[in-house]
Amino acid sequence: MVCLVDHDQRHLPLYADGCQFQTTVSSALMAEGLAVRQTLSHAHHIGITKIWLRSDSLSVVKAINSISKPMNLYGILSDIEVLSSFFSFCCIFFVPREENGPSDILIKACLFHSVTTWAEII
Numbered sequence: 001m002v003c004l005v006d007h008d009q010r011h012l013p014l015y016a017d018g019c020q021f022q023t024t025v026s027s028a029l030m031a032e033g034l035a036v037r038q039t040l041s042h043a044h045h046i047g048i049t050k051i052w053l054r055s056d057s058l059s060v061v062k063a064i065n066s067i068s069k070p071m072n073l074y075g076i077l078s079d080i081e082v083l084s085s086f087f088s089f090c091c092i093f094f095v096p097r098e099e100n101g102p103s104d105i106l107i108k109a110c111l112f113h114s115v116t117t118w119a120e121i122i
Contacts, residue, residue: 032057040083050089
């Protein structure tokens with residue numbers, strides 16, 4: 001699940017853009033890596049030049065910031081490295097889910113909508 005959210009100075013969401021649901025990934029770590037890659041790609045595509053990306057996956061943040069990349073994520077992490085160079089400012093850091101309140105709620109709402117929409121199609 002990817003959801004690009006812009007916050008105001010009180011850290012309240014101003015808008016959400018680019019929600020995407022993927023059904024087939026080999027691991028949670030890969031899903032998180034794909035989410036970061038898609039978010040950076042989408043942000044670059046819509047003209048954002050500075051990005052501060054928060055993830056509640058400590059493993060993926062460590063992998064992104066590590067010099068040695070895990071082989072199973074090498075391609076995704078390489079893409080993230082290239083994409084991050086397109087921004088004048090790019091910071092990717094860990095934030096615990098319980099401290100990521102409004103964004104976590106928004107992502108869950110997008111997920112609920114994706115699941116209910118998919119269920120209605122069947």
